[in-house]
Amino acid sequence: MNADVSDGLTRDELEAYWMPFTGNRDFKDHPRMIVGGDGCYYLSADGRRIFDSVSGLWCCGFGHNRREITAAVSRQLATLDYAPAMQFGHPLAFQLANRITAMTPADLDYVFFCNSGSEAVDTALKMARAYWCLKGEPGRTKFIGRAKAYHGVNIGGTSVGGVGPNRELYGELLDSAQLSHTLLPENAFSRGLPEKGAELADQLEEFVARYDAGNIAAVIVEPFAGSAGVILPPRGYLERLRELCTKHELLLIFDEVITGFGRTGRNFAADTFAVIPDIMCLAKALTNGSVPMGAVVARSEIYQTFMAAGGHDYAIEFPHGYTYSAHPVACAAALAALDIFEQEKLAERCRELAPYFEAAIHGLQGLPYVVDIRNFGLAGAIQLDAYPGEPARRPVEVAMGCWDKGLYVRYAGDSIALAPPFIAEKDDIDFTFSVLNDVIGALP
Numbered sequence: 001m002n003a004d005v006s007d008g009l010t011r012d013e014l015e016a017y018w019m020p021f022t023g024n025r026d027f028k029d030h031p032r033m034i035v036g037g038d039g040c041y042y043l044s045a046d047g048r049r050i051f052d053s054v055s056g057l058w059c060c061g062f063g064h065n066r067r068e069i070t071a072a073v074s075r076q077l078a079t080l081d082y083a084p085a086m087q088f089g090h091p092l093a094f095q096l097a098n099r100i101t102a103m104t105p106a107d108l109d110y111v112f113f114c115n116s117g118s119e120a121v122d123t124a125l126k127m128a129r130a131y132w133c134l135k136g137e138p139g140r141t142k143f144i145g146r147a148k149a150y151h152g153v154n155i156g157g158t159s160v161g162g163v164g165p166n167r168e169l170y171g172e173l174l175d176s177a178q179l180s181h182t183l184l185p186e187n188a189f190s191r192g193l194p195e196k197g198a199e200l201a202d203q204l205e206e207f208v209a210r211y212d213a214g215n216i217a218a219v220i221v222e223p224f225a226g227s228a229g230v231i232l233p234p235r236g237y238l239e240r241l242r243e244l245c246t247k248h249e250l251l252l253i254f255d256e257v258i259t260g261f262g263r264t265g266r267n268f269a270a271d272t273f274a275v276i277p278d279i280m281c282l283a284k285a286l287t288n289g290s291v292p293m294g295a296v297v298a299r300s301e302i303y304q305t306f307m308a309a310g311g312h313d314y315a316i317e318f319p320h321g322y323t324y325s326a327h328p329v330a331c332a333a334a335l336a337a338l339d340i341f342e343q344e345k346l347a348e349r350c351r352e353l354a355p356y357f358e359a360a361i362h363g364l365q366g367l368p369y370v371v372d373i374r375n376f377g378l379a380g381a382i383q384l385d386a387y388p389g390e391p392a393r394r395p396v397e398v399a400m401g402c403w404d405k406g407l408y409v410r411y412a413g414d415s416i417a418l419a420p421p422f423i424a425e426k427d428d429i430d431f432t433f434s435v436l437n438d439v440i441g442a443l444p
């Protein structure tokens with residue numbers, strides 16, 4: 001093993017860390033160590049600049065190592081490192097909640113803080129069940145998710161998720177049923193939202209007939225699915241889902257962990273698609289990925305339901321929360337990140353760069369094994385024909401080939417996923433697709 005690529009760590013020293021969602025054996029034999037970051041680039045242990053075409057893991061869209069965030073975090077650590085999250089408060093938590101609700105649409109006006117996307121999802125699911133219980137409908141416990149969905153790895157998110165291997169090893173999960181995904185072969189190579197398939201939302205009617213609305217707490221979807229390879233909602237699909245949820249009084253949860261804060265070209269996908277959920281899950285770009293933080297934003301009526309049922313005013317209305325809910329350092333990072341987002345008009349910048357990105361990604365059509373290309377905002381995926389018996393093999397080969405040529409891309413299932421930073425330049429986009437063109441073009 002070349003010590004250069006592992007920053008001087010020996011093979012033995014790589015052993016103790018059990019890496020998440022990683023082929024540990026392969027990584028430890030072929031380490032790909034990142035030791036620095038700046039703007040749109042990583043620095044690898046062997047001294048190469050690597051373009052970050054995924055914004056970390058969809059979280060660092062405003063660029064790496066933003067000095068404003070560094071300054072805010074160090075100031076906060078020197079002022080108040082931690083305050084109890086419960087029964088006592090600190091001002092930044094309230095400031096940040098106001099800041100977020102000033103951005104969210106309609107009456108999505110109450111913010112519950114947690115530490116990750118997974119915690120945001122499980123918080124939202126508990127909030128939905130508790131809401132119905134307090135409304136006198138304790139039977140509403142079932143969740144409706146969607147095939148190929150990713151909602152994090154906690155037990156609720158695992159239950160409503162729709163990626164088979166993420167569910168199979170964990171025994172009994174929460175009661176849930178999955179709607180069909182919206183990846184239709186007839187929409188292959190669509191630019192932006194696909195035309196066909198809005199009627200897939202009508203499957204919710206069948207679920208309501210089969211399970212009865214009185215047993216269903218909520219429907220949860222990603223406005224577009226990110227980690228399964230940028231699966232987009234057909235035109236009219238989300239609107240239809242919203243109509244049906246309203247008709248049957250089901251809560252609609254948007255998991256905006258990936259789409260929140262600019263990725264679609266507006267603050268939230270709810271704005272871009274003009275469909276308002278009842279609960280929204282946020283994380284990732286909230287702090288530009290710098291400090292772990294998640295948030296759940298609820299409609300006013302949901303919060304008021306908990307308050308009205310709360311009993312004595314010193315009593316706890318929602319028995320839920322984390323030691324690190326609204327951690328002062330995370331709040332400071334988020335406030336600084338949102339300053340950057342607003343001052344640099346990054347949602348607008350994403351919207352402006354998106355057509356260039358769209359043209360560039362679709363330029364790969366016609367390369368060997370490329371069976372579909374999808375894009376929206378600054379997110380895109382290139383789907384490769386599966387290697388017989390090993391569907392994930394070609395994307396891994398492509399990602400490793402790109403890494404060797406100074407480009408970090410994400411692979412998931414049979415797709416390569418891209419989510420460049422909003423501060424990327426056209427040259428960076430050109431570089432990304434010229435490397436991908438070479439690497440895919442050279443596949444055996």
Ligand code: PXG
Pocket residue numbers: 057058115116117118119121150151152153222226227228255256257258283284410411412417
């Ligand atoms: N919801 C969605 C929609 C996500 O994309 C989570 C919840 C969970 O967030 P945390 O912070 O608990 O990881 C996610 C996470 C990928 C990739 O390959 C995507 C995620 C995480 C890791 C890899 O696209 N999304």
